[in-house]
Amino acid sequence: MKNKQTRFNWAVLIGALVGVQATAAGVRAEGTNTAGLPAATIGATDTNTLELIKQLQRRIEELEQKVKTLEGGKAPAEEPGEAKSKQQLRELDQKVKVLERERELDQEAQEAKAKEAPRISLGGDGFSFASASNNFAVQLKGVLQVDSRTFFNEPGLGGNDSMLLRRVRPILQGTVYRDFDFLFVPDFAPSSGPTIYDAYVNYRYSPALQFQAGKFKVPFGLEQLAQDRDILFNERSLVTDLVPNRDVGFELHGDLFEGRVSYAAGIFNGTTDGGNSGNVDFADDRDFAGRLFFQPLRKSESTVLRGFGFGLAGTYETMSTTNTAGLPSNTGGSLPGYFTDGQQQFFAYNPADKAVVVANDDHWRLSPQAYYYYGPFGLLGEYVISDQKVSRTGVAPYDSAHLRNTAWEVSASWVLTGEDAAFAGGVIPRRPFNPREGAWGALQLVGRYAELSLDRAAFPEFADPATSAGSAEAWSIGLNWYLNRNLMVKTSFSHTHFNGGGGAGTSAPAAVTRNDENVLFTRIQLAF
Amino acid sequence: MKILLSGLALLAVTISGAAAKDLTLLNVSYDPTRELYQDVNTAFARYWLGKTGDKVTVKQSHGGSGKQARAVIDGLDADVVTLALAYDVDALCEKGKLIPPDWQKRLPDNSAPYTSTIVFVVRKGNPKAIRDWDDLTNPGVSIVTPNPKTSGGARWNYLAAWGYALKKWGSDEAKARDYVARLFKNVAIFDTGARGATTTFVQRGIGDVMIAWENEALLATKESDQGGFEIIAPSLSILAEPPVTWVDKVVNRRGTRAVAQAYLEFLYSPEGQEIAAKHYYRPRLESVRAKYTGTFPKVDLFTIDEVFGGWQKAQKTHFSDGGVFDQIQKANR
Numbered sequence: 001m002k003n004k005q006t007r008f009n010w011a012v013l014i015g016a017l018v019g020v021q022a023t024a025a026g027v028r029a030e031g032t033n034t035a036g037l038p039a040a041t042i043g044a045t046d047t048n049t050l051e052l053i054k055q056l057q058r059r060i061e062e063l064e065q066k067v068k069t070l071e072g073g074k075a076p077a078e079e080p081g082e083a084k085s086k087q088q089l090r091e092l093d094q095k096v097k098v099l100e101r102e103r104e105l106d107q108e109a110q111e112a113k114a115k116e117a118p119r120i121s122l123g124g125d126g127f128s129f130a131s132a133s134n135n136f137a138v139q140l141k142g143v144l145q146v147d148s149r150t151f152f153n154e155p156g157l158g159g160n161d162s163m164l165l166r167r168v169r170p171i172l173q174g175t176v177y178r179d180f181d182f183l184f185v186p187d188f189a190p191s192s193g194p195t196i197y198d199a200y201v202n203y204r205y206s207p208a209l210q211f212q213a214g215k216f217k218v219p220f221g222l223e224q225l226a227q228d229r230d231i232l233f234n235e236r237s238l239v240t241d242l243v244p245n246r247d248v249g250f251e252l253h254g255d256l257f258e259g260r261v262s263y264a265a266g267i268f269n270g271t272t273d274g275g276n277s278g279n280v281d282f283a284d285d286r287d288f289a290g291r292l293f294f295q296p297l298r299k300s301e302s303t304v305l306r307g308f309g310f311g312l313a314g315t316y317e318t319m320s321t322t323n324t325a326g327l328p329s330n331t332g333g334s335l336p337g338y339f340t341d342g343q344q345q346f347f348a349y350n351p352a353d354k355a356v357v358v359a360n361d362d363h364w365r366l367s368p369q370a371y372y373y374y375g376p377f378g379l380l381g382e383y384v385i386s387d388q389k390v391s392r393t394g395v396a397p398y399d400s401a402h403l404r405n406t407a408w409e410v411s412a413s414w415v416l417t418g419e420d421a422a423f424a425g426g427v428i429p430r431r432p433f434n435p436r437e438g439a440w441g442a443l444q445l446v447g448r449y450a451e452l453s454l455d456r457a458a459f460p461e462f463a464d465p466a467t468s469a470g471s472a473e474a475w476s477i478g479l480n481w482y483l484n485r486n487l488m489v490k491t492s493f494s495h496t497h498f499n500g501g502g503g504a505g506t507s508a509p510a511a512v513t514r515n516d517e518n519v520l521f522t523r524i525q526l527a528f
Numbered sequence: 529m530k531i532l533l534s535g536l537a538l539l540a541v542t543i544s545g546a547a548a549k550d551l552t553l554l555n556v557s558y559d560p561t562r563e564l565y566q567d568v569n570t571a572f573a574r575y576w577l578g579k580t581g582d583k584v585t586v587k588q589s590h591g592g593s594g595k596q597a598r599a600v601i602d603g604l605d606a607d608v609v610t611l612a613l614a615y616d617v618d619a620l621c622e623k624g625k626l627i628p629p630d631w632q633k634r635l636p637d638n639s640a641p642y643t644s645t646i647v648f649v650v651r652k653g654n655p656k657a658i659r660d661w662d663d664l665t666n667p668g669v670s671i672v673t674p675n676p677k678t679s680g681g682a683r684w685n686y687l688a689a690w691g692y693a694l695k696k697w698g699s700d701e702a703k704a705r706d707y708v709a710r711l712f713k714n715v716a717i718f719d720t721g722a723r724g725a726t727t728t729f730v731q732r733g734i735g736d737v738m739i740a741w742e743n744e745a746l747l748a749t750k751e752s753d754q755g756g757f758e759i760i761a762p763s764l765s766i767l768a769e770p771p772v773t774w775v776d777k778v779v780n781r782r783g784t785r786a787v788a789q790a791y792l793e794f795l796y797s798p799e800g801q802e803i804a805a806k807h808y809y810r811p812r813l814e815s816v817r818a819k820y821t822g823t824f825p826k827v828d829l830f831t832i833d834e835v836f837g838g839w840q841k842a843q844k845t846h847f848s849d850g851g852v853f854d855q856i857q858k859a860n861r
Contacts, residue, residue, distance in 0.1 A: 094670060094716070094734060094735075097733055097734045098716050098734055101734055102717060105724070206781045206782065
């Protein structure tokens with residue numbers, strides 16, 4: 001209504017001004033024409049007009065003189081007509097000012113309204129739209145990893161080179177009612193079909209107190225907790241063989257002392273070493289997991305010390321059912337076990353006498369862990385113990401044993417182009433790839449050493465020493481090329497040496513452990 | 529074991545040593561308090577650092593009082609609110625469940641550490657000869673006041689006029705309504721907030737008289753480059769008590785309750801009262817009030833409780849949708 005009124009007022013004012021202009025123009029035109037014509041042709045009307053103009057000019061001169069006098073502080077006595085004119089002038093001036101102010105207020109109102117409008121953005125962080133208050137937000141992101149693995153010097157073992165889609169994950173995340181975050185991440189890469197990796201809701205009461213429910217990463221392994229888009233190599237190290245991945249459960253977590261201390265404690269269905277849980281588990285047992293991580297100097301004025309963090313994590317579960325599902329996953333083989341950087345199985349719970357090995361009773365894990373980042377340099381290390389009680393079934397003797405498997409790793413990285421390295425967020429090139437402008441992105445040199453040792457008690461009752469390795473030692477080097485914050489190309493070489501195994505057989509783990517594993521990885525990754 | 533204990537001790541020392549806090553507060557306030565709280569925030573930060581060793585930064589947000597209250601209800605993380613009227617703070621309790629119902633009893637003087645009133649600002653020489661409320665309804669007088677639907681200050685203006693009319697006509701509501709209708713018929717422009725109205729009157733040169741907070745009027749006349757304004761104190765006006773409180777839900781979540789409460793209590797301290805008086809808010813503290821008697825004109829004041837039965841009733845009767853103000857405006861169109 002107000003806008004309508006404003007528009008109407010403007011129309012009236014503009015109309016009035018146009019009218020005045022037109023009249024003045026007409027007067028000027030008539031004057032010009034008159035001056036250009038012979039005196040004889042000037043009619044009575046034109047004479048009157050000229051006289052009128054002269055009168056108006058005299059009047060203007062008089063008014064100008066009065067204005068000058070007024071400006072000089074000498075106010076002449078006003079005639080009633082003049083006072084009325086001034087009053088009208090003041091009123092007109094006020095009307096114009098009011099109209100201008102109304103227009104200004106309308107603009108302010110429009111700007112305020114625009115601020116309250118939902119925001120849409122598209123950039124390096126994906127596509128997002130949010131309410132003006134940020135209380136509601138949705139982000140669409142994604143990760144696509146196209147890999148190749150090429151194995152060398154592997155007599156007797158073929159058919160494992162591959163080009164593959166390692167991860168194809170659209171990511172939907174957001175916030176509702178300011179404090180409730182959600183994340184949904186399916187993966188379309190597994191050959192078994194789409195799988196839900198993350199699906200959770202997180203309530204943020206404060207940074208120090210948050211509650212998360214759904215399927216997400218168990219708070220345990222340091223390398224495992226790094227985002228898939230940020231890991232240094234195509235595959236995580238041997239250590240991650242002993243680390244639970246994603247599981248369904250509930251978790252309390254938060255950051256204390258401005259992030260100097262982070263904690264997480266949760267109850268989960270329980271998953272195997274290196275495994276993702278299914279979306280449902282009807283077993284009565286539950287897995288308890290907790291992690292404390294300290295970054296005591298993250299607010300220090302010294303940049304040398306800010307990037308140091310260390311922590312301790314643990315899990316505990318008592319298996320209520322005894323079956324092979326409680327043992328590590330069987331990637332690369334048909335039986336539960338552990339696998340190499342090249343995703344080939346080098347250890348299996350597969351004794352020579354064909355007894356079936358099952359998990360039962362206690363399973364606990366412990367992991368001290370630390371990292372250090374300073375400028376382009378990064379260092380990460382962790383040690384993991386996984387202690388699992390196993391039993392033999394099917395073939396006597398029906399023995400049980402607590403098998404304590406251990407692993408450790410150290411990985412280092414150096415951004416050759418000088419950008420900062422970080423545990424989370426990857427490397428952001430200062431000069432994103434653009435060859436036309438001589439910009440080539442960022443280059444990072446990476447190296448890693450890792451070992452995994454199986455408990456000696458695993459052999460021969462629970463695993464066949466002729467086929468499974470008792471330990472594996474792997475080193476890797478690689479070069480990561482960050483074209484921009486969304487695209488990267490990775491290449492790395494990994495060498496794994498096995499102690500034990502290598503006996504007869506054409507399948508894993510015997511065929512895998514027969515020779516050292518040498519594998520060349522490449523990856524093209526799009527992540528936003 | 530010794531090594532472990534030593535390590536834990538070192539960690540504890542490191543964390544506690546580094547735990548000098550760096551705090552932030554958000555003060556969501558109404559339009560004309562910008563300058564007041566700039567000074568209060570600086571003084572309080574100094575006071576808090578000396579008292580606790582913690583650094584506190586107070587951020588400010590200003591706007592129409594009603595709009596600000598709605599923003600807090602909608603999720604703006606205000607640790608404290610310092611609004612124009614208690615009704616807007618009540619909304620944080622009733623609509624947002626952010627504070628307890630008895631919030632006004634948590635601090636002295638109904639949680640209003642300073643007061644103000646409503647006066648007139650006219651152009652130099654008072655060309656329209658405006659002396660009291662009656663003169664505002666004269667033909668040809670152009671008034672500037674914000675919109676009572678969006679501005680707390682404007683509601684005080686409206687109620688001050690209504691209270692005057694009731695007194696003049698022996699509590700005759702019909703005559704009061706007629707008077708207020710005539711007054712609002714003379715309003716040239718409705719701004720959304722008090723600061724906007726000052727801009728309209730002082731900087732844009734619109735109107736013959738501005739009905740304004742006393743502090744805003746004094747500020748406008750003292751700081752105006754043109755020096756072309758005068759303050760007219762009417763014979764009767766309203767005692768405006770802008771209230772303050774901390775927002776429990778927010779301070780509990782952010783862990784800022786202690787500092788937020790201390791911040792508001794600081795307003796009652798001699799230093800806080802002195803700052804308020806310097807910014808033309810009438811101080812509560814007698815010693816400070818005595819020092820500034822010359823600043824504030826003597827005006828007979830009535831309270832909203834005395835004349836209107838409190839904010840809730842006044843709001844419902846006059847400013848709710850379809851209320852008396854809406855009816856007056858509809859008739860004036």
